[in-house]
Amino acid sequence: MGEKLKLLGISGSPRRGNSLFLLERALKAAREDSGIDIETEAYSLVGKKFEPCKGCTKCQIDCIYDDHFLELREKWYRADSIIYSIPIYHMGIPGQLKCFIDRLGNNLWATTGGRPRKGMKTIGTIVQGAHISAGQEFCISFMMNHALVLGCLPVTGDPWEAYIGAGGWTLNSGDKDFLEKEVQREGYDAEVLINATESTAIRAVQIAYLLKQGALHSKDFMDRNPEFHLLLDRE
Numbered sequence: 001m002g003e004k005l006k007l008l009g010i011s012g013s014p015r016r017g018n019s020l021f022l023l024e025r026a027l028k029a030a031r032e033d034s035g036i037d038i039e040t041e042a043y044s045l046v047g048k049k050f051e052p053c054k055g056c057t058k059c060q061i062d063c064i065y066d067d068h069f070l071e072l073r074e075k076w077y078r079a080d081s082i083i084y085s086i087p088i089y090h091m092g093i094p095g096q097l098k099c100f101i102d103r104l105g106n107n108l109w110a111t112t113g114g115r116p117r118k119g120m121k122t123i124g125t126i127v128q129g130a131h132i133s134a135g136q137e138f139c140i141s142f143m144m145n146h147a148l149v150l151g152c153l154p155v156t157g158d159p160w161e162a163y164i165g166a167g168g169w170t171l172n173s174g175d176k177d178f179l180e181k182e183v184q185r186e187g188y189d190a191e192v193l194i195n196a197t198e199s200t201a202i203r204a205v206q207i208a209y210l211l212k213q214g215a216l217h218s219k220d221f222m223d224r225n226p227e228f229h230l231l232l233d234r235e
């Protein structure tokens with residue numbers, strides 16, 4: 001394979017906190033332990049603006065808002081694999097990230113007409129909240145649907161820590177550096193979350209590699225099915 005595989009990490013928190021800490025651990029593990037030559041980029045939503053979609057349906061031309069949407073959309077398109085690291089808000093994903101995802105989905109479909117292009121990337125999710133059983137599985141399931149709707153493959157790490165992705169908690173703390181300190185303290189729950197985080201990121205890259213290799217060896221099929229071209233022509 002010519003170019004390096006691209007892994008984009010997206011931290012969905014509006015602050016530099018636990019999500020970013022976990023994302024950096026995920027990207028490091030993927031670089032060092034996946035066995036694949038990759039380049040990684042961490043994108044944080046801190047200071048970024050994503051207006052809510054207003055349903056104007058002008059996205060056949062392009063999204064009308066002048067905010068950070070296009071910047072992140074281009075990175076999203078170009079990536080072979082995406083890891084989201086997300087704080088739970090009201091048992092779901094934070095509004096800023098939801099605004100991006102709403103617009104991304106419609107924009108990807110609207111600009112292609114006819115047969116929607118398939119995103120053809122792997123997507124893994126890390127979530128954590130202050131509390132236990134307070135939205136972790138719901139958030140991961142939502143992100144799996146996001147992957148499926150956009151023609152991507154949701155991936156998980158190794159059970160038993162990561163049945164559907166990495167989910168954890170901060171033992172009721174609201175501190176933004178709680179997980180970093182808890183890892184240093186070798187707290188059990190934090191250790192489980194780190195294992196899940198790392199194995200999810202490693203698996204995301206490995207499966208993306210297999211997908212891309214498959215496409216490179218399936219020229220006739222790829223020629224006949226343009227909806228899969230994002231896999232090789234990352235825009």
Ligand SMILES: Cc1cc2nc3c(=O)[nH]c(=O)nc-3n(C[C@H](O)[C@H](O)[C@H](O)COP(=O)(O)O)c2cc1C
Pocket residue numbers: 013014015016017018019020086087088089090091092128129130131132134135170173174175176177
């Ligand atoms: C608006 C808001 C809503 C939240 N809702 C939840 C929730 O439903 N469940 C939960 O476990 N934690 C909830 N939390 C706590 C955060 O998920 C938690 O503090 C997390 O560690 C923040 O991650 P960060 O440091 O990356 O920002 C909420 C926090 C905020 C600010």
